[in-house]
Amino acid sequence: MNIGEAAARSGVSAKMVRHYESLGLLPAVARTDAGYRQYGEREVHTLRFIRRARDLGFSMAEIADLLALWQKPDRASGDVKRIAEAHIADLDRRIDEMTAMKRTLAQLANCCHGDGRPDCPILDGLADTAR
Numbered sequence: 001m002n003i004g005e006a007a008a009r010s011g012v013s014a015k016m017v018r019h020y021e022s023l024g025l026l027p028a029v030a031r032t033d034a035g036y037r038q039y040g041e042r043e044v045h046t047l048r049f050i051r052r053a054r055d056l057g058f059s060m061a062e063i064a065d066l067l068a069l070w071q072k073p074d075r076a077s078g079d080v081k082r083i084a085e086a087h088i089a090d091l092d093r094r095i096d097e098m099t100a101m102k103r104t105l106a107q108l109a110n111c112c113h114g115d116g117r118p119d120c121p122i123l124d125g126l127a128d129t130a131r
Contacts, residue, residue: 006039010047017047025050025064058087 007014017039020026026046030038049070053063065083069075104125111121 001039001044003037003039006044006047010044010051012047012051020047020050023060023064025060025067056087057091058083062087 001009003014003017007017010017012020017026021028021037026043029040029043032038046067049067050063053066058066062083066080069080069083105122108122108125111125
């Protein structure tokens with residue numbers, strides 16, 4: 001199948017298919033005499049794997065590691081679990097940071113009258129932290 005069909009069947013854009021190929025996440029595929037890429041079910045399955053991993057927020061480096069383990073029949077599931085648990089810890093850290101950001105912004109917004117007056121606690125709060 002051509003890149004458009006592989007993209008449609010995997011839920012990944014053609015641009016991202018080319019990007020994943022350039023990163024080495026997707027092996028180079030055969031080409032027609034005219035130079036068009038030709039994909040098979042194996043590549044579509046790999047693209048779906050990558051898409052799902054991206055949906056879960058894994059980085060490209062983590063996806064490369066997961067792909068290597070997925071394609072290795074004698075892998076140790078503990079290696080996969082370590083990657084997942086490290087990602088969970090990173091997500092927890094990012095959630096905590098975003099929660100703190102939200103709390104601060106909500107406090108600033110709550111202090112703002114939001115009317116025609118020029119004074120604005122939101123801008124004052126941003127200016128105070130910029131010093």
